[in-house]
Amino acid sequence: MTDIKIPPDHPRAESLRIREKLIAYYSEGMVAVAGLMAHGRGETFDYLLGEKTTKSALKAINAAAVMLLTAKKPVISVNGNTAALVAEEIVKLAHVTNAKIEVNLFYRSLERELVIKKRLKKAGAHEVLGVGENALAKIPELSSERRRVDPNGILVADVVLVPLEDGDRTEALVKMGKKVVAIDLNPLSRTAQNATITIVDNVVRAMPRLVETVEKLKCQGKSELKEVLLNFDNRKNLTEIIALIKESLSELAEKGETLSFGESAI
Ligand code: ATP
Ligand code: MG
Numbered sequence: 001m002t003d004i005k006i007p008p009d010h011p012r013a014e015s016l017r018i019r020e021k022l023i024a025y026y027s028e029g030m031v032a033v034a035g036l037m038a039h040g041r042g043e044t045f046d047y048l049l050g051e052k053t054t055k056s057a058l059k060a061i062n063a064a065a066v067m068l069l070t071a072k073k074p075v076i077s078v079n080g081n082t083a084a085l086v087a088e089e090i091v092k093l094a095h096v097t098n099a100k101i102e103v104n105l106f107y108r109s110l111e112r113e114l115v116i117k118k119r120l121k122k123a124g125a126h127e128v129l130g131v132g133e134n135a136l137a138k139i140p141e142l143s144s145e146r147r148r149v150d151p152n153g154i155l156v157a158d159v160v161l162v163p164l165e166d167g168d169r170t171e172a173l174v175k176m177g178k179k180v181v182a183i184d185l186n187p188l189s190r191t192a193q194n195a196t197i198t199i200v201d202n203v204v205r206a207m208p209r210l211v212e213t214v215e216k217l218k219c220q221g222k223s224e225l226k227e228v229l230l231n232f233d234n235r236k237n238l239t240e241i242i243a244l245i246k247e248s249l250s251e252l253a254e255k256g257e258t259l260s261f262g263e264s265a266i
Pocket of ligand 1: 040042164167183188189191
């Protein structure tokens with residue numbers, strides 16, 4: 001960790017703690033510089049959403065839980081930011097959904113892959129795919145190092161969870177016929193727009209909720225689960241979130257109200 005002491009009563013203590021965590025893992029070589037920038041971009045949208053898990057996000061989390069539970073070969077794709085922020089939840093989710101965990105980086109280097117693998121192993125992962133020579137398969141349509149995936153993981157997966165992914169790769173995965181579940185605070189990003197299910201929420205709030213929801217739904221029958229997916233419309237859900245942002249901004253502009261921040265769903 002860095003030397004900065006965050007006063008517990010600081011109004012943005014939690015946000016500062018997350019930033020410090022990312023900076024510390026950046027120093028360890030886990031998070032890329034561009035990962036720090038991506039986090040800042042995410043924070044902007046989190047502000048606009050009142051730093052809450054919205055009802056629309058809860059609907060997407062529910063649908064995502066079902067998609068993962070009913071998948072034949074689910075894979076959780078992990079990058080530097082997600083390993084830094086939610087390694088324990090990734091391992092828990094892999095356990096309850098029988099999913100494989102694969103390191104998949106925009107800025108790939110063996111050093112970064114190994115640091116991420118170590119963090120995931122420490123969090124309890126049995127197996128971590130996509131490291132070093134194991135990432136020898138290639139996603140069609142993508143260039144350079146960004147196309148490398150594990151032939152036992154993402155290449156053969158039917159459902160891929162991509163918390164924080166780049167738009168090009170999301171599109172490429174969808175074109176390969178995979179169902180993509182994304183966690184992305186920006187409802188306008190190409191990832192959010194192209195994923196099969198988009199959870200517009202902070203990964204630090206969404207991942208524990210996703211684990212909880214999978215645990216809750218695990219005992220339900222196949223037909224009940226299918227019903228959840230049939231009733232979920234990703235386009236409609238994204239539109240609801242964009243409308244929510246618009247409404248809260250309009251209220252602020254008209255009444256001069258302040259945004260309310262907190263944990264509960266809005
Ligand atoms: P795209 O390539 O999908 O159009 P982009 O180029 O703007 O998006 P990327 O860096 O490729 O952004 O992807 C990172 C995404 O992760 C961004 O949309 C950012 O808002 C989002 N993000 C960053 N931090 C978090 C977080 N803690 N929780 C959820 N989403 C986050
Ligand atoms: Mg991008």
